[in-house]
Amino acid sequence: MNERTEYWWVRHDSEIQPAEVGFVGGIPVHFRFIGTAGRVQAEAAELIERLPAPPVPIFKPQVPAAAAPSKPQKSGSLLWFIGILLLIFVVQCSGPIFDAIK
Structure with missing residues (x-):
């Protein structure tokens, strides 16, 4: 089964907060409020709306090539x-x- 993590607005104990939700096979299994350490079972929460994906860098980091030293021009x-x-x-x-x- 594939495991993935998405970010959602979650209602838990009458509070709505952004959380990191862990899915296994498309079913939410656990969530963690952003900025906290502990995980909570997904049955204790209601998913409200999916947050947009975090920004991805436009330019990929360049790996310096190990080229042979060139002759001075x-x-x-x-x-x-x-x-x-x-x-x-x-x-x-x-x-x-x-x-x-x-």
Whole structure:
């Protein structure tokens, strides 16, 4: 038989509270009020309404791959250096170029 746990509004001793309800084969067997430790037999309670499922993370946790260490990319670092120099040049010269275009 399959066992599952669902969350329901439960009436017990004239109080309605959210509870974690344990089902075996589709039949409620026990419940536990959320925030308490003890379990109560399901015959002592009335199920009112099912609560929505708890939120599930959208992004699954990524497992870091144990890849072999890669070689450093020397050509990439040179490309970054040239790009930063070009960016500095554009920032320094953009004022006079803009004034010349005006």
